[in-house]
Amino acid sequence: AVHRAAGLEGYQRDALTAALELRFPVLRAAETGVGRRLYATAESIAAKRAELKRLGDAEIPANRKAIAEARAHGDLRENFEYKAARERHEYLNARVAALHHDLARARAIDFAALDLSEVRIGARVRLEGAGGAERSLAVLGPWESRPEEGILSYESELGARLLGLKVGDAVELGGEPFRVAAIEAAR
Numbered sequence: 001a002v003h004r005a006a007g008l009e010g011y012q013r014d015a016l017t018a019a020l021e022l023r024f025p026v027l028r029a030a031e032t033g034v035g036r037r038l039y040a041t042a043e044s045i046a047a048k049r050a051e052l053k054r055l056g057d058a059e060i061p062a063n064r065k066a067i068a069e070a071r072a073h074g075d076l077r078e079n080f081e082y083k084a085a086r087e088r089h090e091y092l093n094a095r096v097a098a099l100h101h102d103l104a105r106a107r108a109i110d111f112a113a114l115d116l117s118e119v120r121i122g123a124r125v126r127l128e129g130a131g132g133a134e135r136s137l138a139v140l141g142p143w144e145s146r147p148e149e150g151i152l153s154y155e156s157e158l159g160a161r162l163l164g165l166k167v168g169d170a171v172e173l174g175g176e177p178f179r180v181a182a183i184e185a186a187r
Contacts, residue, residue, distance in 0.1 A: 015090040018097035038105040039121045039154065040141035041187075045106050048143065052099045055092060063089050109140065111187045119165045121154045124186040127171065127178040135173065138186040139163065151186075 005013060040048075063085060070082035109122040119125050124138040138151045139162055145153035152159035158173070165171060169180045 009087075011087060011091045011094065014098075015094040018094040018101075021097070021101065036105060037107045038102055038141060038143075039109050040106050040143045042108040044141065044143040045103070045108055048099055048103055048106070052096065052103065055096055055099070060092050060096070063092055111185045114185050116183045116185065117166065119162045119180070119183055121163070122186055124184050125162055125165070125180055126182040126184075127173070128181040129173075129176050129178045133176070133178075134181075135178065137162065140186060 008016065066085040067082065067089060070079055070085050073079055073081065076082050111122050114120060114122050116123060119139060121139055121141070124136060127135040127137065129135070136150055137158075139154050139159045140151055142153040142155050144151055145156065147156070152162070154160060154163060161171060165180050167180050167183060171178050171180065
């Protein structure tokens with residue numbers, strides 16, 4: 001219901017949703033599935049941890065200072081700097097809550113222990129189409145997703161369709177038939 005509230009700006013919806021999910025974790029569990037893991041590369045997990053540290057060590061303290069300085073200017077009802085700093089405060093808190101939630105669920109993809117008997121998270125699949133067309137697609141986590149570079153999230157429609165395919169299986173991409181020619185670790 002929060003996401004459909006027309007009177008709220010996007011950052012306000014995000015902040016309210018994050019606050020509700022922190023107070024009532026069952027809301028997030030109902031939406032995403034209890035204990036649902038988020039698979040990512042070790043590098044992506046480290047980058048998200050660094051972002052969380054940067055927010056806590058630099059951006060949030062700087063924002064607190066900006067709010068205090070803007071508050072010192074007087075009338076808060078017509079104080080643009082104060083309103084902007086408060087909006088930034090809400091955004092930063094929502095981002096920190098989202099990062100905490102995601103990092104708690106994050107699991108590193110173990111490329112060395114990957115079972116390549118079928119397409120799994122962490123695999124690269126080579127597809128062959130009619131007329132010799134070839135496609136190479138990696139199935140990784142949502143943090144690594146770059147479809148234009150052939151890196152798909154396992155949560156995407158196509159990434160989910162590739163999971164479980166074996167060498168020789170058929171799949172359709174953009175209306176064209178392809179066959180799984182090889183499966184290897186994405187790294």
